[in-house]
Amino acid sequence: MGMSELKAALADAYANSAEPKFLSVAENGDELWSMGSAMFVLPAVPAGAPPEMEYALRVRRAAVLSGTCDECNASLNADPFGRLEGVEAVAAIIPHRRNCPASDENLLPQLQRFREHRKSTSTEDIFAAASRATRLSVEAKTPLRRMIRNRKFESWVRRLLDQKLAESTGECGHLHVDPAQTWNILLGDTEWKCDQCWEYQGLEIIRGNSPISTQEDFTCDHCRTVKDELEPLILRVGTFVLHGGLCRTCSKRSMETTEKPRRKKNGAKRRGRR
Ligand SMILES: [Zn+2]
Ligand SMILES: [Zn+2]
Ligand SMILES: [Zn+2]
Known part of the structure; x- marks a missing residue:
């Protein structure tokens, strides 16, 4: 040629x-x-x-x-x-x-x-910077955030991340070459994606090529019930971002604090009465 x-x-x-x-x-x-x-x-x-x-x-x-x-x-x-x-x-x-x-x-x-x-930067510092960048990016993309306050849900999130890492079938080439960046996964899928590949996957999903079944798409990631409507769920742990959905009941429960309301100390009470 x-x-x-x-x-x-x-x-x-x-x-x-x-x-x-x-x-x-x-x-x-x-x-x-x-x-x-x-x-x-x-x-x-x-x-x-x-x-x-x-x-x-x-x-x-x-x-x-x-x-x-x-x-x-x-x-x-x-x-x-x-x-x-x-x-x-x-x-x-x-x-x-x-x-x-x-x-x-x-x-x-x-x-x-x-x-x-x-x-000239230590691996630890590179990962700390990647974790910070992941937090800022999640905050920028989801301005209306509600925090998980329920202890049981917090430990569920940690178990979920361990499970996703254990059952993972692979990661995109970018993550393979440089793991110090954001790792995204769609709950129900088993492959991790960098931010760029996550964007491509989003476009493919819009075109109807989702890596997960419709059934999975409408399944609450916490109680596993199939619902017509789920509230979007984004969980970040360090550089890992899990994307899924919660049913209304689970979403509400995840934000309820499990701690007993703290009583005021006696001293504070007495001072108040004076
Ligand atoms: Zn990638
Ligand atoms: Zn030019
Ligand atoms: Zn649920």
Whole structure:
């Protein structure tokens, strides 16, 4: 295949607005995408990336997958570099302008700083930061939160997490490569997903491709009763986020405190009477 045919194949994929499809994560953390008959290797957005760097990486990725950069208008310049395991390979080069956030000049030093910073941070601190980021993200996505106050429910949550971890059949490639990030799971499913793969799964569910049965979808995750309507349930323990549903009865009970109301100390009482 010559350069012109490769370019034609890519142009074809863009022209037919073939939908980019995320395939998998390579051992080095790069992502594999397909679009029409073309396949792309794209850098993943690393977990814990600062917002500016994450944005630059997303602009860069979108530019490759659409053929044009939204920020600087640069368009794709394919450069074939031979065969990779029998597959004709192309380096998709987008000559971003210097002031584009996705340009090498802007992005590469950020990536290097990020990697150096991670190397000099202890595993403990990296996980603590991931746990903090998970909390902030759950708080941002669910502004109306009600806390579980019932002790019995609290221990149920811990048992549930242990059970989900024990029965897990796997995790997405991103989590496999870097576990220091948010782990999402749909109660009823057995595969953990990073935030990005969780978003893809959400889109698939909207399209009718849910990993769980309709029956499971309408089953209360606490009492296992099937109900017409469930209240959404989001449980976070450290970096783990469990998504499911509770029936009204269980939801109400989970918020009732089990502790006896505390009596005022005698001293306080006496002072009050004076
Ligand atoms: Zn650009
Ligand atoms: Zn993932
Ligand atoms: Zn219930």
